[in-house]
Structure formats: structure tokens, C-alpha cells
Amino acid sequence: MSLPRPDLTTERLHPDDAGIARGAEILRAGGLVSFPTETVYGLGGDACSETAVASIFAAKDRPSFNPLIAHVSDLEMARAYAHFSDLALRLAMAFWPGPLTIVLPLRKTSKLAELTTSGLQTVGMRMPDHTTARRLISAFGGPVAAPSANPSGRISPTTADHVIDGLDGRIDAVIDDGNCPVGVESTIVGFDGDDVILLRPGGLPIENIERCLARKLKHPTFAMQEGDQPIAPGQLTSHYAPQATVRLNADHALPHEVLLGFGPVKNAAENLSQNADLQEAAANLFTMLRRLDATRKAIAVSPIPDHGLGRAINDRLNRAAAPRG
């Protein structure tokens, strides 16, 4: 496998019947199609094909120890590949379609590629709350493995232009359906007996999950040793990194910086939300980080409250600010 392929032009598809049909055809042929979800654009390939999934890793230059999320169009498709406990079913019924990935035990008969799950006996599954995504998966007829459609370690894409910026000539197509409304990746949970473990804060606030289950989520207690297999991408330090250095909890920009504001702050180059609305801030986060990064200045960021979607935003910002490996 050798990517980028010099012969490959990335097709830009419309989210209409013809575009969906073309996307499904490319997936069936083992190709890669980027598609919009409510969180970020995904880089999709046939989750049951080792070669398709291998080319996802190649296109992203991604360290191949990370398992991918298998995206489904409906619960029936999910249950054909994974076992749902009562607890898991409750979560799926409450929050699917939506920005929640549930890590589930794999069925013995599952035909998912080993590379999709990294050889684990579990699979992370989610049903995106986006009509175009679900139509594509359903037209393809099986689960679609998809990480975010950006080169490994870079900012996640929330428009088709972002996808093209990073992956033009490395993937077969992108379905252009505008902005991703949520703007940060899905929340990921797993199970340990009766405990529900938070593996990554994301687009579904933790408080909503805790209210639904009437119990607290557990936080993972593992410590990441050098060379150990990470359980969720959160453990890779400098993930979601802009080129610029990032300084958090800033009340103003220093001379060499631009300010990414939140709330009614003065002199912000960009403001995630003038009204301090966390949902609006999440939807703006990656686009604004990209625009500020293009100024080639360092980025100072206003404090963001650490509840609801603020947790996912702070998680991504902490990673952007982490020392680079």
C-alpha cells in the first residue's frame, strides 16, 4: 500500500441520491470516503475489510495501535456485530442517533476487520445523528470504520474544505454537507461489570449520561506507560495540535499572541461564543483554532467553564496546549 497515490483525485460529492450512491460504490470497492457527522467529518472505509481499514491508517499517517469506531445506520446493524447488555441498550435507546460511542463486546461471528478493533475483543460503535452519514452507511449496507478525517495529530475537520486541506489526493471522495453542528468528537464510554467508564469526554455531556443511568460515570484509573497500548486517544499527549503554541485560562493576549475568547471579553481575534454558550463554542472550536493557527501567532484562550460540553472543549484545548512529542 503506497499513499498518497499520484493518480488519485479526491471527488467532492453532493449529499444527494447520486452522491450517496457514488459514496457507497466507492466503499464497496474498498475505497475511502469522508462523510459529515454531527460531530466532525469522518474518514470512512468498509469496517469488514482489512485492506480498506489499512488504507485509512495510511491516508492519515496514523499510529496503527488505535482502534476505530464502527459507524452504523441503525441498532439492528450494531447488534449483528456486538453484544448489548441491558445497560448498553439503555444508553443506545436514550442517545442514539447521537454523539455517543459505546465500547461493546464483539460477537464471535463478527466479520469486522482485526484492524478496525486493533485485535481487541471489543468494538466502539456509534450511530451518528446526521442524515447524510446514516444514508451513506445504509446504502453501503454495513458498518463503516471512521476516525476523524484529518492527518494524524492535527485539528479535526468540521467542513469538507478542512478535509480537502489535509487529505486531498489521499482519499477517493468527500461528501460535502456543510458544517458539523456539534463540532467536537463523540463521548466514548465502556463498561467494567456494572460500572460505566468514561473513556473520552465529547459531544454528549457526561451529565446527560449520568442523569439517564442515575449513577456517576467512573473515570479510568490506568496510567499510560511509554509504549503501552492506549485505550482512548485522550492518552496520546499532543493530539488535536495546531502548529501554534496554546496558552489556556488567559484573561488577555500578550503582544505575540492572538486571543481566542469565550464570553464578553475584549480584543478577541475570534470568540467561541460572545454569549458564553458552550454548545456554540464547541461548534466553533476547531474552525477558529484553524483560522488563528493560520495567523502564525501563539494562541491565548479565555477560561472555559468545565461542565457540560465545556469538558470536551477543555479536554481538546488541554491537548492542544500539551508539550509536543
Ligand code: TXA
Ligand atoms: O465523533 C467521533 O467519534 C468521530 C466521528 C468521525 O465519528 N470519530 C472519532 O474517531 O473521533 P477517532 O478514531 O478519532 O477516535 C476514536 C477512538 C479511538 O482512538 C479509540 O481510542 C476509541 O475511540 N476506541 C475505539 N474502539 C475502542 C475499543 N474497542 N476500546 C477502547 N477504545 C476504543
Ligand code: MG
Ligand atoms: Mg481524531
